[in-house]
Amino acid sequence: MTPHLDSFFKQVDGLSESFIDRLRKAVAIPSISAQDEHRNDVVRMAQFLAAELKNLGAEVELRPLGKQPGKEHLDLPPVIIARYGNDTSKRTILVYGHYDVQPALKDDGWASDPFELTIDEKGRMYGRGSTDDKGPVLGWLNVIEAHQKAGVELPVNLLCCFEGMEEYGSEGLDEFIQAESKAFFKDADAVCISDNYWLGTKKPCLTYGLRGCNYYSVSVSGPGQDLHSGVFGGSAHEPMTDLVAILSKLVDSQGNILIPGIMDLVAPATEEERALYSGISYTVNNLHESLGSETGIHSTKEKILMARWRYPSLSIHGIEGAFSAPGAKTVIPAKAIGKFSIRTVPNMESEDVNRLVFNHIKAEFAKLDTKNKLDVWLQHDGKWWVANPKHWNFNAASKAVRQVFGVDPDMTREGGR
Amino acid sequence: MTPHLDSFFKQVDGLSESFIDRLRKAVAIPSISAQDEHRNDVVRMAQFLAAELKNLGAEVELRPLGKQPGKEHLDLPPVIIARYGNDTSKRTILVYGHYDVQPALKDDGWASDPFELTIDEKGRMYGRGSTDDKGPVLGWLNVIEAHQKAGVELPVNLLCCFEGMEEYGSEGLDEFIQAESKAFFKDADAVCISDNYWLGTKKPCLTYGLRGCNYYSVSVSGPGQDLHSGVFGGSAHEPMTDLVAILSKLVDSQGNILIPGIMDLVAPATEEERALYSGISYTVNNLHESLGSETGIHSTKEKILMARWRYPSLSIHGIEGAFSAPGAKTVIPAKAIGKFSIRTVPNMESEDVNRLVFNHIKAEFAKLDTKNKLDVWLQHDGKWWVANPKHWNFNAASKAVRQVFGVDPDMTREGGR
Numbered sequence: 018m019t020p021h022l023d024s025f026f027k028q029v030d031g032l033s034e035s036f037i038d039r040l041r042k043a044v045a046i047p048s049i050s051a052q053d054e055h056r057n058d059v060v061r062m063a064q065f066l067a068a069e070l071k072n073l074g075a076e077v078e079l080r081p082l083g084k085q086p087g088k089e090h091l092d093l094p095p096v097i098i099a100r101y102g103n104d105t106s107k108r109t110i111l112v113y114g115h116y117d118v119q120p121a122l123k124d125d126g127w128a129s130d131p132f133e134l135t136i137d138e139k140g141r142m143y144g145r146g147s148t149d150d151k152g153p154v155l156g157w158l159n160v161i162e163a164h165q166k167a168g169v170e171l172p173v174n175l176l177c178c179f180e181g182m183e184e185y186g187s188e189g190l191d192e193f194i195q196a197e198s199k200a201f202f203k204d205a206d207a208v209c210i211s212d213n214y215w216l217g218t219k220k221p222c223l224t225y226g227l228r229g230c231n232y233y234s235v236s237v238s239g240p241g242q243d244l245h246s247g248v249f250g251g252s253a254h255e256p257m258t259d260l261v262a263i264l265s266k267l268v269d270s271q272g273n274i275l276i277p278g279i280m281d282l283v284a285p286a287t288e289e290e291r292a293l294y295s296g297i298s299y300t301v302n303n304l305h306e307s308l309g310s311e312t313g314i315h316s317t318k319e320k321i322l323m324a325r326w327r328y329p330s331l332s333i334h335g336i337e338g339a340f341s342a343p344g345a346k347t348v349i350p351a352k353a354i355g356k357f358s359i360r361t362v363p364n365m366e367s368e369d370v371n372r373l374v375f376n377h378i379k380a381e382f383a384k385l386d387t388k389n390k391l392d393v394w395l396q397h398d399g400k401w402w403v404a405n406p407k408h409w410n411f412n413a414a415s416k417a418v419r420q421v422f423g424v425d426p427d428m429t430r431e432g433g434r
Numbered sequence: 435m436t437p438h439l440d441s442f443f444k445q446v447d448g449l450s451e452s453f454i455d456r457l458r459k460a461v462a463i464p465s466i467s468a469q470d471e472h473r474n475d476v477v478r479m480a481q482f483l484a485a486e487l488k489n490l491g492a493e494v495e496l497r498p499l500g501k502q503p504g505k506e507h508l509d510l511p512p513v514i515i516a517r518y519g520n521d522t523s524k525r526t527i528l529v530y531g532h533y534d535v536q537p538a539l540k541d542d543g544w545a546s547d548p549f550e551l552t553i554d555e556k557g558r559m560y561g562r563g564s565t566d567d568k569g570p571v572l573g574w575l576n577v578i579e580a581h582q583k584a585g586v587e588l589p590v591n592l593l594c595c596f597e598g599m600e601e602y603g604s605e606g607l608d609e610f611i612q613a614e615s616k617a618f619f620k621d622a623d624a625v626c627i628s629d630n631y632w633l634g635t636k637k638p639c640l641t642y643g644l645r646g647c648n649y650y651s652v653s654v655s656g657p658g659q660d661l662h663s664g665v666f667g668g669s670a671h672e673p674m675t676d677l678v679a680i681l682s683k684l685v686d687s688q689g690n691i692l693i694p695g696i697m698d699l700v701a702p703a704t705e706e707e708r709a710l711y712s713g714i715s716y717t718v719n720n721l722h723e724s725l726g727s728e729t730g731i732h733s734t735k736e737k738i739l740m741a742r743w744r745y746p747s748l749s750i751h752g753i754e755g756a757f758s759a760p761g762a763k764t765v766i767p768a769k770a771i772g773k774f775s776i777r778t779v780p781n782m783e784s785e786d787v788n789r790l791v792f793n794h795i796k797a798e799f800a801k802l803d804t805k806n807k808l809d810v811w812l813q814h815d816g817k818w819w820v821a822n823p824k825h826w827n828f829n830a831a832s833k834a835v836r837q838v839f840g841v842d843p844d845m846t847r848e849g850g851r
Contacts, residue, residue, distance in 0.1 A: 228664060230664065230764065232762045232764070239725075239727055239729035240725045240726055240727050240729060241725065241726015241727050242726055244725065246747070246749035246751070246775060246850065247645060247647065247777060247848065247849040247850020247851055248742065248848075248849045248850065249724075249725065249742070249849070250689075250742075250747030250748070250749045250775075250777050250849065250850070251689050251731075251741035251742060251745055251747030251777065251849075252689070252721060252730055252731055252732060252738045252741040252742050252747075253725055253729055253731065254687060254689075254729045254730070254731055255685075255749055255750070257749070257750040257751070257752070258685050258686070258687055258689075258750055259687050261678055261681045261682045261750055262682050262686075262687060264678045264682075265678050265679050265681075265682035268672075268675050269675070269679075269802075270671060270675055270676050270679060270802040270803060270804040271671075271803070272669070272671075272672075304669060304670075307665075307666075308657045308658065308661065308666065309658015309659055309768075310656055310657050310658050310805075311805065312670055312671045312806055313670055314668075314669055314670065314671055315669060321669045324668035324669040325665065325666070325667075325668060325669050328668055329668070330663070330667030330668030330669075331667070332663035332667045332672055332674070332675075332764070332766050333672070333674040333678055333756075334663070334674070334756065334757040334762075334764065334765055334766075334767075335674070335753065335756030335757030335758050335763075335765075335767065335770075336752065336753050336756065336758060337757075337758055337760055339750075339751065339752030339753065339758070340751040340752030340754075340773060341752050341753060341754055341756070341758035342754065343754055344813075345649045345773065345775075345813045345814060346751055346752075346773075347647065347749070347751065347775055347850070348751055349749050349751075350751075351726075353752075356757060356763075358663060358667075358762075358764055360663065360664060360667050385686075385687040386687060386688070387687040387729075388727075388728060388729040389729055396761075396762045397762060431664070431665075432662075432664040432665045432667065433662070433663065433664020433665065433667070434664055
């Protein structure tokens, strides 16, 4: 099927020890972005990656992102941008990955030193960042190297964007991407993010969508200060009573959102889309395993996955300002703030969702006939994303998965970050 | 009206400077029961009080209460028990008070040093404990002293019970009272507690009742661990959704308890009882002042006071286990525990209340058709108390108030401790 790639695959096999050695070096650098004392290691990791890319002939730049917000004594680690290939007759793929890792200690339950790549008898490799995300990032370097050694030309131009703050909120990256959108990134024909997980353990997946998130606060306030329930219980409108009433009108126990109009915003599922679900490697048991219980709402794979990926959901996260410690406290909180979020999907526009949420809550609050005061606001929103899973970029990736793994990949969306 | 007391009142006036000086000494001892480092000061305060009582001729004992539970390196401060008078032809009154205080720092907003009695130009005295409860305790000593110096016999025998842990839950006192009920306390014909506030600022009050408190926890659990709302929102039964639904079925915004049968337990208000309310010095404005807002439910003095004193109320205090900090967190809590309490009144027996609460919550939970798990339990209960406001002890106190203040006292209950 792809005879011109035979020499490439031979190189991949022949180079596997050196690929593993490259990963070993990367894992050994504790590039923990969340810990100030490891900032130099994060920078060291950037320099290691940049040097490897240069060795392979890429044009590489380390771009500074300025000081870390809130920690102005620290420089943010640089973004590595690199270009490999300049052939205007080829497509240009922008690949994203990150070279920082989360903290890890042997005491956290690791069977081996997290910063030493360890290979077990089945050939499985353990080491902080080997999956998330040093391994996938190095995959791009390995691909370039194997093409070079096989004498096979890379069929695309590559642009790389590797950052060092992903595990700490990708500080500074948004501004950088905005600024470079018409500059370094302008040639990109498609984007490939190599920072994701398989749905199960058997098949690779290609992700073509992500739910968005509108996060809300609703506050009810009344008394000038917290009150004692012995003294004021029964004679004051209690903010918690009103807040609980409001929160109970948002979603039912079956996960149905009770806000009128929300479901009308949702794009209907097409037959073509439905057809994608049946082949996906997932079972109700997979859900129960990840829940750690059998408290799932739906009884078929399709319903579970559609609930997770392509329908909105509403979760109540908690209440700020009320008694939240163990034990007993007879307080009437003067002000309580409920937090909830709606996972958004195509075609829910944030402003439409906000308007429906605000109107519904205000209408329900009015029914309570309370003298307390209501406030409801959006804390933040993040837009949903969905791509066409038949796009040439996904087709190419599917072919590659079939070639290497012998199976079609699961075409997945994600429920939310 | 009471000519035989003229010499007594003269002594009270003449001794006022020395009474104030006694209070000054007491306030200067920082007998803070909540702070380990002040435990010696609490004991010092006990010794000061005991010495003053002995000087007046009382039989005094300092009774140890053992180690402080949970802080076994600390001895609880002693209970002071004292007897003044042994005349079997007289009634014997047991007086209770406490000699410990809450913490106080100038930084908390005090205009003067909290542990130095300070008198302003209007003669008002400021100092930690001057009202709660060193002043009232010393009042009993002052009464004895003024009788002695006036050569007027005290008309009753006095038993004293002064404790040093009231501001920290009266640790150890219950057991002590139980143990002494048939011993030191056996002669008591009536009890007088000198640790209370006036309802307003114009009239003393005599308190003849107190609401009880049944404090409940209701927990809903399901998943084996906290979940991410992006991944599981829409496909898992969420404990917070179910808990909020349950909590919304307990009480409405007008303060009406929604648990069937609860109001049937409440003793009906008699005409005699209703008659007590109209004369009480209280206004809707008083409520608004103490609320710090105009969010009261009722619009007449009688309704407000009856809601506070003689009808039950239900308050939702908060939720344990859910997100309670400022900001946004997209967690689905695996288990959330709601806390609420019911203020109980005659004739609500705790077991009856519990049964109605448990049945109602279980029935409402069953309606939700959720796979999550419910648990509801009583954290603790404290029984309501009500006395006959026409009892001779209240009549005597009323006469005394009329004598000294020229007004009838407000006959009050309290909403709860």
